[in-house]
Amino acid sequence: MNKKNPDHFFSQLLQNDLIGKPDEAIENRLMHSFLLKSAGLKLKQNSFTSYFGWLFSLQSIGFKAGLASVILFFSVINSNLSPDTGKITGNDSLFNKRILVADSTRWIKSMDSLRHDSLN
Amino acid sequence: MIFRRKNKILSDNELMRLIVSHDQSAFSKLYLRYKDRIYYYFYRMLGNSSDLANDFLQELFMKIIQKPENYNPAYGFKTWLFSIANNMCKNEYRRRGVHTKFQQYEVHEEKFDFINEQTVETKLVIEKIFQSLEQLGQEHQSTFLLRYREGFSIGEVAEILEVSEGTVKSRLFYARKYLAEKLNYLKEEIEF
Numbered sequence: 001m002n003k004k005n006p007d008h009f010f011s012q013l014l015q016n017d018l019i020g021k022p023d024e025a026i027e028n029r030l031m032h033s034f035l036l037k038s039a040g041l042k043l044k045q046n047s048f049t050s051y052f053g054w055l056f057s058l059q060s061i062g063f064k065a066g067l068a069s070v071i072l073f074f075s076v077i078n079s080n081l082s083p084d085t086g087k088i089t090g091n092d093s094l095f096n097k098r099i100l101v102a103d104s105t106r107w108i109k110s111m112d113s114l115r116h117d118s119l120n
Numbered sequence: 121m122i123f124r125r126k127n128k129i130l131s132d133n134e135l136m137r138l139i140v141s142h143d144q145s146a147f148s149k150l151y152l153r154y155k156d157r158i159y160y161y162f163y164r165m166l167g168n169s170s171d172l173a174n175d176f177l178q179e180l181f182m183k184i185i186q187k188p189e190n191y192n193p194a195y196g197f198k199t200w201l202f203s204i205a206n207n208m209c210k211n212e213y214r215r216r217g218v219h220t221k222f223q224q225y226e227v228h229e230e231k232f233d234f235i236n237e238q239t240v241e242t243k244l245v246i247e248k249i250f251q252s253l254e255q256l257g258q259e260h261q262s263t264f265l266l267r268y269r270e271g272f273s274i275g276e277v278a279e280i281l282e283v284s285e286g287t288v289k290s291r292l293f294y295a296r297k298y299l300a301e302k303l304n305y306l307k308e309e310i311e312f
Contacts, residue, residue, distance in 0.1 A: 006310045014269040022159040038142040
């Protein structure tokens with residue numbers, strides 16, 4: 001009698017072993033859970049929590065410090081370019097009264113502070 | 121039709137990538153692809169209990185839903201999936217203390233109603249094999265199942281069970297020998 005190879009015999013035997021199918025309700029439950037998780041993530045996308053969390057954490061601290069320095073630098077430069085720099089204003093309420101007019105000629109201002117001061 | 125959508129069969133890795141980006145149909149495909157095999161593994165590893173097998177199957181796929189990013193595409197998906205299944209079985213054994221608690225099943229003839237193409241004789245042989253394997257231990261049973269039912273290579277079985285290839289070979293040899301000793305039928309059928 002020809003004896004079989006054990007590997008082949010056991011493989012064949014187990015491949016043909018039928019035990020039935022898993023419960024079909026599992027698939028529905030899993031799909032529901034998947035939907036719930038996806039819905040949860042979509043809601044999270046609309047919140048600022050993660051953004052503020054990142055902003056006030058130590059994560060990417062170099063980048064945040066650099067960004068803060070750039071903003072600070074430009075704000076200082078901007079205030080120095082202002083025509084009112086160096087001008088001492090008195091506490092005279094009449095002098096401080098200004099009428100704001102949308103005059104486009106004022107948008108281009110002279111950078112010559114001497115001339116600017118002399119005109120005033 | 122010009123714009124007909126191609127029904128391309130996606131690989132497990134591609135499906136996992138889609139699952140990470142919340143594609144439900146990808147998850148459904150992956151579940152349908154593996155549910156029977158994982159169910160069988162749990163069923164045999166957990167004392168032939170269909171309730172436990174169903175619970176564990178659901179739990180395993182829930183893990184994938186919760187943390188799909190845990191999968192490393194550098195490794196085979198099938199290997200990863202069965203290693204999770206095996207770890208779940210190990211935890212269950214540990215939780216219950218002694219794994220002999222699972223050795224309570226008997227061969228019930230009425231359970232075989234759904235099997236038409238399988239003879240009762242073959243079924244009884246299989247049940248005897250698993251009864252014997254349970255006596256041998258969970259490690260031998262998982263090695264035997266992964267090798268002969270799932271068709272994993274020795275290397276893959278070693279990766280799943282986190283043991284050396286030599287250990288896998290030794291377990292298989294010992295399991296075959298033990299089965300031959302226990303079941304006279306096998307002695308006549310196969311060459312050891």
